[in-house]
Amino acid sequence: MIAMDVSPALRAAGVTATGIALLAGALAIGPKHAGLYGLFVITWIGLMGLNIVFGHGGQFNLAQNTLYGIGAFAYGVLTTRGMNPWLGVAIGTAFGAFSGAAMTFVAGRVRGLGLAILTLGIALATPDLFSATSLTGGFNGIVGVPPLSVGDKVLAGNGLLVVLAALAFLVLLLTRYWLTSSWGSALRTVAADPEAAAGMGLNPSRYRTLALTLGGAIIGFAGALYGAYQGYLGYLSFPVTMVILWYLGVILGGAGTIWGPLIGAGVITVVPETLPVSDDLQPVLWGALLVAFVVLAPRGVVAGLHRLMPRPSRSLPLAETAVAAPSGDLPERGRPGGGVVLDVEAMTKRIGGLEILRDVSLQLRAGTVTALLGANGAGKSTLVNCLSGYLPPTSGTVRLDGIDITGAPPTKVYRHGLVRTFQHPRLVTQSTVFENVLAGVHAVERPNALLSALPAIVTRKTRRRQDRAVSAMLTELGIGHLAGERVGDLSAGNRQVVSIARSLMANPAVLLLDEPVAGLSLEEMRRAAETINIIGSRGVAVLVIEHRLDFVRSVAEDAYCLDSGLLIAHGTLDQVLGDPEVRKAFLGTAEAKVPTSEPVDEPRSR
Incomplete structure (x- = not known):
């Protein structure tokens, strides 16, 4: 739409x-x-x-x-x-x-x-x-x-x-x-x-x-x-009956398109005057047409015409410098080299009588990619949901850049600088890559709704700045050539990169990546590893939740491991993978060795 x-x-x-x-x-x-x-x-x-x-x-x-x-x-x-x-x-x-x-x-x-x-x-x-x-x-x-x-x-x-x-x-x-x-x-x-x-x-x-x-x-x-x-x-x-008529007009022409209402208005005003159908039967005709278009052509006439047209390639404004945070009412993130950005103390989460997390404490540092390991059901997703505001913790504290955000809603957590992605990228599949990432700019700047409708001469400067910021981000992450493509036409790997690009438009202090390479090919995992390493080099504290250890070795320096809601190990990635408790949690026995397949990319120095 x-x-x-x-x-x-x-x-x-x-x-x-x-x-x-x-x-x-x-x-x-x-x-x-x-x-x-x-x-x-x-x-x-x-x-x-x-x-x-x-x-x-x-x-x-x-x-x-x-x-x-x-x-x-x-x-x-x-x-x-x-x-x-x-x-x-x-x-x-x-x-x-x-x-x-x-x-x-x-x-x-x-x-x-x-x-x-x-x-x-x-x-x-x-x-x-x-x-x-x-x-x-x-x-x-x-x-x-x-x-x-x-x-x-x-x-x-x-x-x-x-x-x-x-x-x-x-x-x-x-x-x-x-x-x-x-x-x-x-x-x-x-x-x-x-x-x-x-x-x-x-x-x-x-x-x-x-x-x-x-x-x-x-x-x-x-x-x-x-x-x-x-x-x-x-x-x-x-x-x-006007309800049916108007919805028929919008759906028939193309809901969510610029020209759909024009086509729809022509049909619902002209057709009744030209078809030899009595007034009593017209509601039946309109109802049948509405059902037919919803089932057979839900995207309307404009979408059908669009498929016959040559696909455009969006020309991106030249990114002359590295991406700067869009100007808005957000403060600049303080990121001293290696300093603690996110500090979680004794987080516990209970749902009914079940304790999902128990006294979990962790720290994320600026410019450091940290892995969160654990088997299915270990509590990783619950921890991410508590950090990002989707679930309130039962007890414990979460501090971001020294500010207590414990139990804050997702909108407030985002504005303080903690951003997350989802295992399956949750994007607007019928919008272009550029439009999806542009929404990330809007989330930070929150421009005036009325001014945004004024002619280009009034808001041209703002729009050009927004376009440059989006273009520079897409270029930096290697998907600038996809700016004009619909997200629904992209591979799973490229969708993940688009999701990350949209998140980065907030200039976050912390980025939580929930299984970013689930279902990706080896080549797509290599590209994802390159993207995450770029993010770390920008001074962002990154937490990666991932089961693929070959991928984790390519991006992470530090690691934490959860088992049944308990934090059982933390340290460098090699230290955590060598811990007997971690081996037991992954393979059922402390004597077994955690698989050490080759990293999908050059490993980060640890």
Whole structure:
């Protein structure tokens, strides 16, 4: 559910061509089809709002008919009482934004099925709600809703269509620019994997609320324009069938794409006027089409067209210097050579009556790669989860650069400089490599959401700096040539490198790598070893959880070994591997020798 990786030049050409086509259509269309053209443009605006919520934000808001109606009735009620039409449009937009945000708070900031059930109930009740109050005209609705005007001149005919087309094009520009910024990358990261996003310092609730607020504003804006365009608003103007229609439009065109809403709006406004299907059967037709596209073509028309186009190669800005931490509100990490960065004292974790960890103490030093060894079930993953904030320890302390972060949530741990990866890279597979790593920049900088939607001339300097930081990181880790590739098309090894690159954009003091070479080939393990050694040379304290001892020998200097939640050995890697207790934990007997296969790369000096 994300934007396709089309080259910037092609995107710009597409935007320009769309603007020209919209203007030409508004000027040339005759009276017979003028009404249909206006509804198409307004519907397109509404679908752009739904696309942000659903296509990019992954939220199943089924009450877009409510938001649309709120914007429309806000306009109708206010303008029939003498308010300026454009001020009525602005207030209708604000009502849509407020209502979208309110839905997340009423639902307890839920997502997925919880939000879908809540908003479906609202959608079903919408016609009754609009007919139950005299403010909205009751069953009679509001007649004589004032049209848009400029001064004393009422907009009508082709002139009105030109204004509507211009407003739709403005919404396209702003949403496109915002969704291609680091905010868009972060939003898609949260939608794809909220838990992993939290480990990147991204608060999922914040981004869900933002998506529903922005989407609600755009849908409310479309509703206000609809009220001005139609001149009459009734409770039956916003039926629950609109939910099916709009989702069909977004999915058919391509959820999460820039052009999907445009195609979808054309289908759901034009097809009903051209197909010889009765009004009673149209909901059946739309429902069948929605099911068919979800099953057979879930990525929509735009994705199908995209597969026919030549694959672009993203041109990376030249990285003139080593990667610097993106400027934000984070302090520079203090990393004296070999100094202790992470200090864990007597950590214990109990779940029910089971003691998973018992009095575990360890230290990680700047610029040192440390291995965490242990058989399956030894407590390694639990330790990593406690360090990174996914599980609170029962007792003990965790200090990062001298700051106590014990029990802090993942977002706070990340912002203090401790970052983790997962055994299976948790990336946005339909986004490009560049976009995935760009989300790491956003997690650190947290730029203003509104400024990110402004034209390029306002935020060009910020974007260029972000692009340079991402490009330099990809180049340093040897995957700069993959910047324009979709992550879903990469090998397992390259996905791990992308995951590490995204983590490094936070300029971490500590990096926890959970089985980074699981399932990788020997060549991919060699590349992973090179990457980890580069990270260590940057002064980052690295903790590697890994079973492959040949790989561990290529990267680690120090080691700790866990067995049944107890720390049984620590020291240099050779000392730990030679410890009888470690041999017993790995092979069942203290006399056995731990396998000493050749390292996958030149071993680090120990």
